[in-house]
Amino acid sequence: MLMPMASLYTYLLICNATLLLLHRCSGLSLDTVRDFLTREEDTIVFSIIERAKYPLNLPAYEVPAYFAGSRHDASFAELFVRDSEAVQTKAGRYQNQEEIPFFPFRVPFILSPSYNFTSDLYPAAAFVNLNDEIWSIYFNQFLSLLAKNGDDGNYAATAASDFLCLQALSKRINYGRYVAEVKFRGDPQNYTTLIRNKDKDALMKLLTSESQEDVVKRRVQKKAMVFGQNVTSNGPVETGDSNSSQASFKVDPSLVYKLYDQWVIPLTKQVEVEYLLHRLD
């Protein structure tokens, strides 16, 4: 870090010649999908607990009066996410199809060491994503439920925290493409008929398991209790099994339940249906 400044661009000019072609075996299965979704719950709960460390910090989300109606009609938080995402795009984050940027745009070069990602998705359906909806729900509905009123001036740290929440939610919800791919491969005949008939309702029904969804919602609520408690070196630990009203959590566990119940699970299934509708294109 004491070296003179080098840029990711300089890095590319030299590195591009030294491709590292590593191959990852495709291992898409019901197990890998389930493991991913379960592990991503922890990431989502951690990220929203961290966001709740800051108050709402409204100035980060307001479009300055001078911008209103102009073509620069964007909040500080949006500009922050755009700039941060541009760095990550340049660094190759979105070479992995599991991740989808909120602001896709051309970057001349990818500046990371090369890696040959396998593509588990059906190419014509891989584009499906609900990032616009995720963005809107996060800023317009979820954030005011999560963050306490107040302003501590930490706008950049707050926006960085928002960016992490958005990335975690986006990765989970848009992972519906992988869920759908696995389910399609497990029962191609049945799905093919419904897809040919564009029967969204029947697809949704086939993709829905209320008992499994119930397990997920109860589990994320419990994770919010376990990860959001105040751990002491001696005292008792919240197991997520009690309804103790004296327990204090960094994020209201019922809000995490609601997040999954109202948004994460329905949007994931919407991704699954939309992916399947393009699965035979």
Next chain:
Amino acid sequence: MLMPMASLYTYLLICNATLLLLHRCSGLSLDTVRDFLTREEDTIVFSIIERAKYPLNLPAYEVPAYFAGSRHDASFAELFVRDSEAVQTKAGRYQNQEEIPFFPFRVPFILSPSYNFTSDLYPAAAFVNLNDEIWSIYFNQFLSLLAKNGDDGNYAATAASDFLCLQALSKRINYGRYVAEVKFRGDPQNYTTLIRNKDKDALMKLLTSESQEDVVKRRVQKKAMVFGQNVTSNGPVETGDSNSSQASFKVDPSLVYKLYDQWVIPLTKQVEVEYLLHRLD
């Protein structure tokens, strides 16, 4: 997000005229310091659990052969942190003295909504920080203990995760400045004598409470068990009190103990001593 691209620069040009001058009351006390340090433990444990999601991903840390000895002698991860930190610098993150960049450099404008941060630190000593040491320990000692061998190609996501770990560790360790300030204010006469005599050993002794450090180390180990366990919707929850060998954690709790024992606590105290040595400048 459907608006045409605007940049943080455009944002500044207009916003700079609309300063929001909000004042935060100085509330530095032993309680606020203790609360901060305890809460930051969770952030550190979350961030290293998240880093452990990825394998080591060595290509992100190797200096390409063509770079060796040149003035661009930097790894992908370093370039990634530089670029990400530049965005956060531009966005004003380091206006808050609690945060210190790893690569400070001139940015022409701060592009966040304005906020009048109070300065709880003694100005001539506020510069003290151990970011170079933190950087070196993280990449050269800690990372290989934390991450499993392997390469999944997610270099940008991995480097983003490293950046979060570094920021959390830096904020915690350099918070030693605040710890020292509070302790100085609580006993100015005693500290003044030792500072005038440049008596580092006596200062270190005065700042050290082995019993308190022991509580902290046991608590972070317990946090690693509680936050790093696999939570199910029904099963038992790891309370961090057992030595159950069948429990599996996302990060080895003894590594988190070691992180605090060998690095975080000693470096924080080093920051405290160095701050105090400049407290009368």
